[in-house]
Amino acid sequence: MTTLENDYLRVSIRPKGAELTSIVHKPTDIEHLWQADPSVWGWHAPNLFPVVGGCLNNQLLIDGKTYPIERHGFARQSLFDTTESTTNHAIFSLRSSEETRVHFPYTFEFQILYELDGPRLTITYRLVNEDEQPIFFSVGAHPAFAVPFESGENYEDYFIEFEQVEPLETHMLSSAGYFTGETKPVPTVEVNTSERRLALTKHLFDDDALVFKNLVARRVTIRSDKHNHALSVEYPAFPYLGVWAKPSAPFVCIEPWLGCADSEGEPKPIQQKEAIQQVEPGRVFEAAFWIDVS
Known part of the structure; x- marks a missing residue:
């Protein structure tokens, strides 16, 4: 286990x-991350790579061949090497291997960087293309934040505040986790001309995640009606956002994505997948998001 620490x-x-x-x-002394109760949801904050969400038939189609791939990819199950570690900074590395090439036939180094700066944690995804061809991939985050923050509070005391006042529309998922092509408005409360709230309720996620593909907002904040303590996630490089929890569970996931699940229908080659990313041979892809506690 690696620990980073500062005054905040x-x-x-x-x-x-x-x-x-x-x-x-x-x-x-508030623990803000869900502590992975296996009877509810046994993860804290999985990193999603080389896919986000589910692929049709649990397969990737690459250069005319199919490769088995599990939902959200293999990185979350893989053992990373710790290549750097200080009191406020750490780098973790996953290199391609015979095992990864069974699922994803590229030569790469996938790095995840963590850095503390005051009350802010920066998380950076970096993909180094060590192959002789472009690499097509998706990457995303899935942190689960414990709600409520303090004892004696209720889940319903909390809401998610969006930095922009804009209509919220979720893209619907089938029971198998694929997009259906349907959308549905998400009810929010417009507090004033610059603040829109999504109330957290035990049944908000009965139909699976809320998936926003067209948000202008690049920062959301979890707040309570009872106090000013808050947690924000800022994701300038991530165009898609998932918001999810197990129904009635005491957490909420704020998930910045570069990529998403497949839509129902016929499988597409990886380079045609929605929101797919690309990095050329010898180049490095990098995208960061921030978690701020105040």
Whole structure:
């Protein structure tokens, strides 16, 4: 286990999946990350690579061949090497191998960087293309934040605040986890001309995740009606956002994505998948998001 710490935050990351397991706000001693109760949902903050969501038939179609791939990819189940570690900075690395090429036939190094700066944790995804051809991939985050923050509060005391006042429309998923092509408006409360709230309720996610593909907002904040303590996720490089929880579970996931699940229908070659990313031979892809606690 790797621990990063400053005056504001104490963060722990495990080698499996290079997954965050704890974000403690030291001034209040509040643990902000869901603690992975296996009877509810046994993850803290899985990193999604080389796919986000599910692929039709659990397969990737690459250069005319099919490769088995599980939902959200193999990185979250893989053991990363810790290549750098200081009190406020760590780099984790997953290199391609015979095992990864069974699922994803490219030569690469996938790095995840964590860095503390005051009350902010920066998480950076970096893909180094060590192949002789372009690599097509998706990448995303899936952190689950414990709600409520404090004892004596209720889940319904909390809401998600969007930085822009805009209509919210979720893209519907089938029971198998594929997009159906249907959309549905998400009811929110417009507090004023610059603030829109999505109330957290135990049944908000009865129909699976809320998936926003057209958001202008690049920052959302989890807040309570009872106090000013808040947690924000800022994701300038990620055009898609998932918001999810197990129905009635005491957490909410804020998920910035570069990629998404397949839509119902016929499988497409990887380069035609929705929101697919590409990095050329010898080049490096990089995208970061931030978690701020205040």
